Amino acid sequence: MTSPVPPGDLAAHESYVDWDQLSGLDKIVTIYQVGTNQVVLETNEGREVRITAWFDRRNGQYVADFERRCAVTIGGQQVRVWSHTPAYARCVADDLVACLEAAILAVDRLHVY
Numbered sequence: 324m325t326s327p328v329p330p331g332d333l334a335a336h337e338s339y340v341d342w343d344q345l346s347g348l349d350k351i352v353t354i355y356q357v358g359t360n361q362v363v364l365e366t367n368e369g370r371e372v373r374i375t376a377w378f379d380r381r382n383g384q385y386v387a388d389f390e391r392r393c394a395v396t397i398g399g400q401q402v403r404v405w406s407h408t409p410a411y412a413r414c415v416a417d418d419l420v421a422c423l424e425a426a427i428l429a430v431d432r433l434h435v436y
Contacts, residue, residue: 342424348431360385362423364430372430373405376422385422387414389430410435 340347345354353365360376371392376385390405411429416422 340424340428348427350431351427354427360419360423362427364427366430368435370430370435372408372411374423374426374430376419376426378419384415384417385419387411387422387426387429389426 342354345351350366350368351364352367355363355365357363357373358375360378362374364370364372364374366372373390373392375388375390377388378384379386389408389411391408391410392403393406394401394403396402411426411433414422414425414429416425
């Protein structure tokens with residue numbers, strides 16, 4: 324049996340994740356790839372999170388942007404929308420896959436009350 328990975332050690336934690344089977348993730352139950360640079364996650368807490376990895380041409384790195392699905396009421400009608408959320412740690416990486424993987428791990432680690 325291996326020892327638990329320290330929360331700040333992202334590189335070590337990544338080796339335990341099977342992205343096809345989602346083993347090694349505690350809260351993520353489904354990952355949908357909705358574009359080349361975008362995924363939608365569903366958590367066991369009922370959250371839906373959309374992650375988009377934007378390419379920053381100034382420094383040649385990818386930066387993750389997080390949105391959560393929520394409901395708003397407009398004129399008595401409830402509409403589900405995506406809303407930007409600052410709840411997750413900033414994720415930056417040199418390549419697209421590394422950025423999305425780091426962002427998925429950030430969502431998986433955050434406990435929402």
